[in-house]
Amino acid sequence: MSQSMLQQASNYAKKALQYDQARRYKEAINNYLNAATVLQKLITLEQSKEMRDLYYRKAREYLARATELKEIAKKPVSVDKTEGDESEDEIEAAIAETIIGEKPNIAWDDVAGLVVAKSALREAIILPMLRPDLFKGARKPWKGIMLFGPPGCGKTLIAKAVATEVDATFFNVSAAAIISKWLGESEKLVKELFDAAREKMPSLVFIDEVDSIATERSAGEHDALRRVKTQLMQAMDGVTSKAEDRIVVLGATNIPWDIDAAFRRRFEKRIYVPLPDLEARQAIFKIHTKGVEHAPEVNFEELAMLSEGYSGADIALICREAIMMPVRELDAAGALSDTSVQVRHVSKGDFTLAMEKIRPSVSPSELQRFDEWFAEFGAD
Numbered sequence: 066m067s068q069s070m071l072q073q074a075s076n077y078a079k080k081a082l083q084y085d086q087a088r089r090y091k092e093a094i095n096n097y098l099n100a101a102t103v104l105q106k107l108i109t110l111e112q113s114k115e116m117r118d119l120y121y122r123k124a125r126e127y128l129a130r131a132t133e134l135k136e137i138a139k140k141p142v143s144v145d146k147t148e149g150d151e152s153e154d155e156i157e158a159a160i161a162e163t164i165i166g167e168k169p170n171i172a173w174d175d176v177a178g179l180v181v182a183k184s185a186l187r188e189a190i191i192l193p194m195l196r197p198d199l200f201k202g203a204r205k206p207w208k209g210i211m212l213f214g215p216p217g218c219g220k221t222l223i224a225k226a227v228a229t230e231v232d233a234t235f236f237n238v239s240a241a242a243i244i245s246k247w248l249g250e251s252e253k254l255v256k257e258l259f260d261a262a263r264e265k266m267p268s269l270v271f272i273d274e275v276d277s278i279a280t281e282r283s284a285g286e287h288d289a290l291r292r293v294k295t296q297l298m299q300a301m302d303g304v305t306s307k308a309e310d311r312i313v314v315l316g317a318t319n320i321p322w323d324i325d326a327a328f329r330r331r332f333e334k335r336i337y338v339p340l341p342d343l344e345a346r347q348a349i350f351k352i353h354t355k356g357v358e359h360a361p362e363v364n365f366e367e368l369a370m371l372s373e374g375y376s377g378a379d380i381a382l383i384c385r386e387a388i389m390m391p392v393r394e395l396d397a398a399g400a401l402s403d404t405s406v407q408v409r410h411v412s413k414g415d416f417t418l419a420m421e422k423i424r425p426s427v428s429p430s431e432l433q434r435f436d437e438w439f440a441e442f443g444a445d
């Protein structure tokens with residue numbers, strides 16, 4: 066994976082340079098920031114210190130150039146508006162985009178397993194929003210909740226289910242996007258985001274990939290990044306200190322150990338979203354093959370037993386692969402255009418073949434790291 070990410074970073078950097086030379090600043094800035102974001106991710110994955118240092122230097126270089134270009138890009142004539150207005154408008158538009166107008170339409174039952182996480186979220190978010198009158202005095206609702214766990218196990222999914230369930234304004238924010246698109250102005254964006262949340266209470270601010278902002282502070286880190294961290298902390302403090310504010314911040318991360326201790330403390334509840342257990346895997350197989358006919362010998366319980374160690378996203382992928390096989394066969398036989406030929410039902414063999422192709426994406430050593438972190442810092 067890191068190989069392809071390196072390729073990705075280098076592609077962004079190459080494009081950035083081309084745009085930079087062509088004086089197409091906006092595109093150049095975006096590409097520099099994208100390159101830096103990918104490099105920052107790579108730093109968390111890279112084993113070798115030498116390579117990490119190299120990525121770090123490069124990322125700083127790109128961020129610095131992007132900031133420089135932002136200054137340069139501001140100078141040319143702007144016709145009617147002053148620059149200030151323009152960026153205000155853009156920020157407003159960006160915040161409006163994060164508000165989910167329509168419910169995501171993910172029901173609680175679409176999320177398999179995760180019994181502990183579901184009941185914790187119910188208690189922390191759904192009940193206080195449903196019955197604010199019960200949460201008075203010392204019985205305070207939680208204001209900061211963090212979901213953590215290996216990739217592809219339903220953190221984002223369960224947040225959407227919460228949004229469907231509660232009657233609150235749901236702000237869906239990707240921290241990675243804030244940093245990469247708004248680096249220079251992300252501080253302001255965070256402030257205005259929380260202002261908007263306060264205006265539209267009750268609100269649920271979901272910050273996905275919160276690690277992109279809330280990582281441990283480091284000595285050489287970019288100024289803008291440091292400022293946005295401070296801003297987010299202040300915003301969260303504001304939410305916690307005002308009992309009458311009905312705003313909940315829900316964060317999600319798959320690298321909880323990179324989260325700054327100060328942020329960790331502000332997420333009072335830290336809920337583990339683990340790999341699916343046997344029962345959940347069985348349900349996930351069913352959810353992701355819904356509406357497609359399978360042969361009677363396909364036994365979901367057996368599939369669930371065979372798929373220990375797979376994440377929900379892995380199983381979803383297995384299902385996609387398996388249910389495609391009959392179609393692929395039909396195509397190979399040249400019979401796809403003949404609508405009188407019936408497609409065969411998905412067989413047990415299709416699933417086992419798919420499972421051989423798709424291996425678990427989370428390694429046992431990673432899992433151990435989550436268990437250890439949960440034992441030390443979990444709070445559900």
Ligand SMILES: Nc1ncnc2c1ncn2[C@@H]1O[C@H](COP(=O)(O)OP(=O)(O)OP(=O)(O)O)[C@@H](O)[C@H]1O
Nearest residue numbers: 175176177216217218219220221222319377378381
């Ligand atoms: N418990 C589950 N029940 C049903 N589907 C699941 C479950 N967990 C994962 N999936 C499937 O995997 C997909 C990816 O899950 P999701 O995006 O919620 O993962 P995540 O935990 O947010 O991962 P990441 O840390 O990479 O952001 C979902 O869209 C869904 O199709």
Ligand SMILES: [Mg+2]
Nearest residue numbers: 220221273317
């Ligand atoms: Mg996610």
